[in-house]
Amino acid sequence: MDLVHGLPKLPLGSSASATHLDKQPKDDAFCVTADLLIPGSGEPLRNGFIVVEGSKITNVGSAEDLRSQYSHLPQHNVKVLMPGMWDCHIHFIGANKVSWDGLLEGYKNEALTGARVAIDLMRLLDAGFTSVREMGGYGLQLNQAVQDGSIAGPNIYSANSIISPTGGHADLHPLPKPWYDDMCSHGSKFVTADGVAECLKAVRMQLRAGANVIKICGSGGVGSELDNPVDQEFSEEELLAMVQEATRAQRYVGAHCHGKPGIMACLKAGVKTIEHGSYLDAEAADLMKEKDAILVATRWIVETGLQSKDWFSPRGYAKLEVVAKAQWQAMQLAVRKGVKCAIGTDNTGTLAPNNPLSKLVRQGTNAKELYYHVKAGMTPLQAIEAATANGPLTLGPQAPKAGQLKQGYDADFIALDENPLNDIRVLIGPSHVTHVWKGGKCYKSPGRPVSSF
Numbered sequence: 001m002d003l004v005h006g007l008p009k010l011p012l013g014s015s016a017s018a019t020h021l022d023k024q025p026k027d028d029a030f031c032v033t034a035d036l037l038i039p040g041s042g043e044p045l046r047n048g049f050i051v052v053e054g055s056k057i058t059n060v061g062s063a064e065d066l067r068s069q070y071s072h073l074p075q076h077n078v079k080v081l082m083p084g085m086w087d088c089h090i091h092f093i094g095a096n097k098v099s100w101d102g103l104l105e106g107y108k109n110e111a112l113t114g115a116r117v118a119i120d121l122m123r124l125l126d127a128g129f130t131s132v133r134e135m136g137g138y139g140l141q142l143n144q145a146v147q148d149g150s151i152a153g154p155n156i157y158s159a160n161s162i163i164s165p166t167g168g169h170a171d172l173h174p175l176p177k178p179w180y181d182d183m184c185s186h187g188s189k190f191v192t193a194d195g196v197a198e199c200l201k202a203v204r205m206q207l208r209a210g211a212n213v214i215k216i217c218g219s220g221g222v223g224s225e226l227d228n229p230v231d232q233e234f235s236e237e238e239l240l241a242m243v244q245e246a247t248r249a250q251r252y253v254g255a256h257c258h259g260k261p262g263i264m265a266c267l268k269a270g271v272k273t274i275e276h277g278s279y280l281d282a283e284a285a286d287l288m289k290e291k292d293a294i295l296v297a298t299r300w301i302v303e304t305g306l307q308s309k310d311w312f313s314p315r316g317y318a319k320l321e322v323v324a325k326a327q328w329q330a331m332q333l334a335v336r337k338g339v340k341c342a343i344g345t346d347n348t349g350t351l352a353p354n355n356p357l358s359k360l361v362r363q364g365t366n367a368k369e370l371y372y373h374v375k376a377g378m379t380p381l382q383a384i385e386a387a388t389a390n391g392p393l394t395l396g397p398q399a400p401k402a403g404q405l406k407q408g409y410d411a412d413f414i415a416l417d418e419n420p421l422n423d424i425r426v427l428i429g430p431s432h433v434t435h436v437w438k439g440g441k442c443y444k445s446p447g448r449p450v451s452s453f
């Protein structure tokens with residue numbers, strides 16, 4: 001075999017990108033050429049070219065410069081190429097009803113949950129999502145099946161259980177507390193903690209389970225029955241203890257926060273991602289920028305909730321209507337002020353097909369969140385950056401090198417048959433996503449639907 005066939009001669013004083021060509025491309029190497037290459041961070045490139053070896057991107061540039069060097073490799077030609085998207089706030093809980101007893105189903109029958117979520121994982125990959133940050137649910141367990149190839153789905157980075165104070169957002173208020181505690185000790189993905197010692201223990205329990213990020217409740221919620229979204233949950237001491245513990249283990253803390261007091265207290269304690277951020281004002285936005293924190297605004301769940309009155313108790317829907325108004329103002333302000341944003345929907349997916357809400361709620365519609373960010377003032381390119389390059393940033397030290405079409409990054413990318421910079425809505429749903437590669441493996445191509453085989 002001619003080992004050097006097709007390889008270029010290295011120029012004298014070769015550049016960084018040429019240096020790696022000393023190495024022989026692996027047998028599974030291939031190239032993708034694109035009329036338009038959107039790198040995730042930075043400016044798009046006409047007639048782009050990427051080279052993949054194994055699970056990594058090994059070169060990126062213009063087709064003009066690279067085509068001849070790699071002419072011996074298999075080549076795919078696509079219209080638009082961009083990194084696979086990240087949904088940075090998602091839940092895999094297998095509920096087919098949006099209610100507390102729906103939530104309990106996941107705990108009562110974990111096999112049922114796994115079976116239901118398998119289709120959600122395929123829908124996400126089909127719609128171009130190659131990674132998710134799962135903020136409370138069965139993500140850690142499901143990711144084992146994704147990584148060993150049992151099912152096709154995005155890479156899952158999970159918080160495992162949501163940590164709440166007693167009576168807080170992730171306490172299930174209608175249940176007697178002993179029932180709730182029993183559920184939590186038998187696999188339900190919630191935990192309550194009160195006082196510094198219990199907070200430390202709760203974080204350590206998530207680390208023990210292998211959590212990639214720690215999820216806490218920094219304020220009351222909308223779906224939770226008896227607390228107020230405006231009120232802070234956890235004291236300063238409790239917040240600090242949890243953040244310090246997570247930091248020692250090189251994890252970021254993400255906090256569910258609607259009200260301003262919770263947002264401010266969490267940021268001061270070192271929380272790195274603010275989920276929802278409904279009452280973020282100019283002062284809070286400035287503090288986010290100062291702390292280099294990331295907003296995951298989850299407009300998807302707000303808009304979907306507004307269209308789904310049946311989900312909520314009358315009290316819950318009234319809360320949602322108030323929060324929805326504030327959240328839309330906050331999101332526009334955050335975009336205007338240049339707060340760093342990542343895309344997250346709060347989508348829980350998995351409603352039985354005969355549920356009238358199943359088309360609205362299903363996983364795969366997650367890129368509506370990009371559309372809401374464009375409506376809130378982002379350019380389509382900024383929204384794509386929020387959904388790609390910014391995704392891994394929400395994991396801090398646990399982040400994979402992913403979310404960009406860049407040398408040395410994970411080969412997670414998608415192709416489209418329309419330009420999302422002209423209309424961001426082409427990213428919504430699977431219909432314009434022609435190809436999906438994850439870790440260098442092609443999971444979807446024209447005429448070949450998503451499959452793990």
Ligand SMILES: [Zn+2]
Nearest residue numbers: 089091135346
């Ligand atoms: Zn959530």
